[in-house]
Amino acid sequence: MHIQEWLETVPAVSIYLLVGLVIGLESLGIPLPGEIILVSSALLASQHGEVDPLVLGICATAGAIIGDSIGYAIGRKGGRPLLARLGKRFPKHFGEQNIAMAERSFEKWGMWAVFFGRFVALLRIFAGPLAGVLQMPYWKFLIANVFGGILWAGGTTAVIYYVGVVAEAWLKRFSWLGLVAAVLIGITSMLVLKNRAKKAAARAEAEPDAGTTAAPAQVAPATD
Known part of the structure; x- marks a missing residue:
């Protein structure tokens, strides 16, 4: 069953809790499909009034x-041994190459890596724990975390919701346009076929007449 189909079967309160929980767990360093859950829920909100997009x-x-x-606190307390344990548990996400790439991003961009990391799936998992491991000052992390979270989570919800509303309106309009177009095509096809049938009948009537009217000419007798 598709995620959105499953979400349609659960109450709105459960959807709110599920979205908050999955995104929270993903943000603290557990690889989960937080963005997929959020996008599916926002689309559901655009189609059903039970789900409030603001909530x-x-x-x-x-x-x-x-x-x-929470991920920042865990990373600050656990240090680099935490990354080693995560690498053994989730080698696909916390492998040495991925960690090295994330560290380079943090060294180059600092708190901006936390902010923009929200919009990159891999960095979204790393941002909190790695900021703690690298001993980033908490006030810097908090500013980037709050503004990044608002822009990513709130912005994604708003954009997907309004795109879903507009898309649904266009689909409804397209269904009417499609019906009108189908009727017009049907009428046009019928008129064209009827016109061709008349022409074919006229040719069929003209051919026998042409054959019967073409009588041989009589030769006058010769006179002296």
């Missing part, structure tokens, strides 16, 4: 900020 955006934002903060 959904608030839950997603809260999960992102709180999850990142």
Whole structure:
């Protein structure tokens, strides 16, 4: 079953809690499909009035900020041995190459890596724990975390919601246009076929007449 189909079967409160929980766990360093859950829920909100997009955006934002903060605390306390353990547990996400890439991003961009990391799936998982491991000052991390969480979670919810509303309106309009176009095509096809049938009948009537009217000419007898 598709995620959005499954979300349609659960109450709105459960969707809010699920979005906040999954995004929070992803932000603290557990590889989960937080963005997929958020996008699916925002699309569902655009199609069904039971899901409030404002509440959904608030839950997603809260999960992102709180999850990142917990990840920062865990990373600051666990240090690099934590990354080694995560690498053994999740080698696909916390492999040496991925960690090295994330560290280079943090060394180059600092708190901006936390902010923009929200919009990159891999860095979204790394941002909190790695900021703690690298001993980034908490006030810098908090500013980047809060603004990044609001812009990513709230912005994604708003954009997907309004895109879904506009898309649904266009699809409804397209269905009417499609119906009108189908009727016009049907009428045009019928008129063309009817016109061709008349021409074919006229040719069929003209051919026998041409054959019967073409009588041989009589030769006058010769006279002296």
